[in-house]
Amino acid sequence: MPQFIKTIEGCRGNVLKVSLIGILFFLSFFSSAFAANSTPQVGTISPSRGSSLPNQAANFTTTYIDKDGWKNIKYAYFLINTTVGGAKCFYGYYNQNTNKLYLRNDANTGWSSGYAPGSSKTIQNSFVKLDCSKTTVSGSGTTLRVKWSITFKPAFLGNKNMYLKVIDDTNASSGWAKRGAWTIRQILSISINPNFWNIGATEVNKVITMAQANKIAVTNNGNGPETLTLGLVNPSGWTAATVVGNEKYVLSGLFCNISDIPQQGDFNEDTSAEDVIFPQPQKATTSIFGYRRSTANGTAIAANTTRALYLQFKSPAITSKKDEQDISVIISCQVP
């Protein structure tokens, strides 16, 4: 074979090799450049249900999944609120790329400064606290796991839902998904001082209104707002009524400010019987057991707040009872 023909064949072989390498390079480049990104998915919350008390740390472990690998996750969100909304609640996120935790402010208008999990920082708004020192993050395979250490404040009482969201480095988002429910329980408690009213001796058909010196202080020593109720236990042989009668007496009550001093005519001035106490407990409203000239009543009393309870007794018109009678007034509290 002539020499130039060999040369041409040699050249053709090299061109073929170069072309094959080029094609492989091209395919490799485009396969990596145009590979489909997996949208991240939210995982679970553990525990997904339960309750805790205010000012008591609660730990939640949330998981976020990205099939492209957990390091592909950018933001891992955790929201605890009644609905999907960032105001007045726990709304935090973990930035995987910067390894920092953030908490939304009360008004849902901005994020706190970021702090690393394990750092000795506590981020808080008016409703929750996030303890960064006890918050941990780990990743493995496709799953990012965040263990949040959250303390709910008394202002955040009630039943809440828990939501997750995740965004990856391409800004692909899972969207919000409900993954649990949590209740921040209210502690209901009141103190009563004094717990007696000694009227002493009186006669039939008399009206006795409690003097300021005898007023009963009722203090909400729970951890949230409370509304008071009044009921009573009749003494043997007497019956509570709206008007006095044969073995029938009237006992009325008013909740007001400690500084208020209701007078005889201040009881039952709305409907003539709205302040009367019966065995069946009745919830205070602005009218029921309410003193018109007071700015305070027995409803939605804030924690660590005191109300005065004034009582008024109307003796029976007729009674065969000559001995001391003991009427037990029951004061209860409930969630407003």
Place this chain on the structure above:
Amino acid sequence: MPLLGKEVEEMSKKLLKLSMVLVVALLICYCLPKAEAAQSGSVAVKVTVTPSISVNIAETNLSFGSVAAGSTSVSTGAVTVTNDGSGVNETYSLSLGDPAGWTASQIAAGVETYILNAAFSSVASGISWDVTKHALSTTPVACIATKFNGDQTGVSVPYNGIRNLWFQFKAPTATAVTTEQNIAVTITVQAG
């Protein structure tokens, strides 16, 4: 199907039912709202109603009319006595005030001496009018079961209770008084 197979099947069904009941019970427990028990306390209101005792006497005048010396007369009607106090039981005491010139006796009528007997009874008939039980004196005497009693007594009369008080008058055997005499009978009341 072999007997053992049937038993196994029955047992499986029972277990399934039991499991379902258990699951439903757990779901109910889980779904119930976790309400905190409302806290409460009590205030002891202590009061003593002092009894108010009172009696109403409907007829304030009772006339025997003209009677002969040494005669015995029973009132033509009774005086209605009602407990109108504050609700407590009442026990009555009876006494009288002598008219001028006459003296009440608890034994026998005599000169210027008379007997006025009283008895609580629904009707006059049947009253013994035994002076030891019925004769009034100027000193109040409390009613007991055997004092001033007929078919009623003045003891522990309940609120609104009505008693009928009858009188028997034994005129002096001799008297210088010829005008109308007024004998005031007083009913005093005590609780109980």
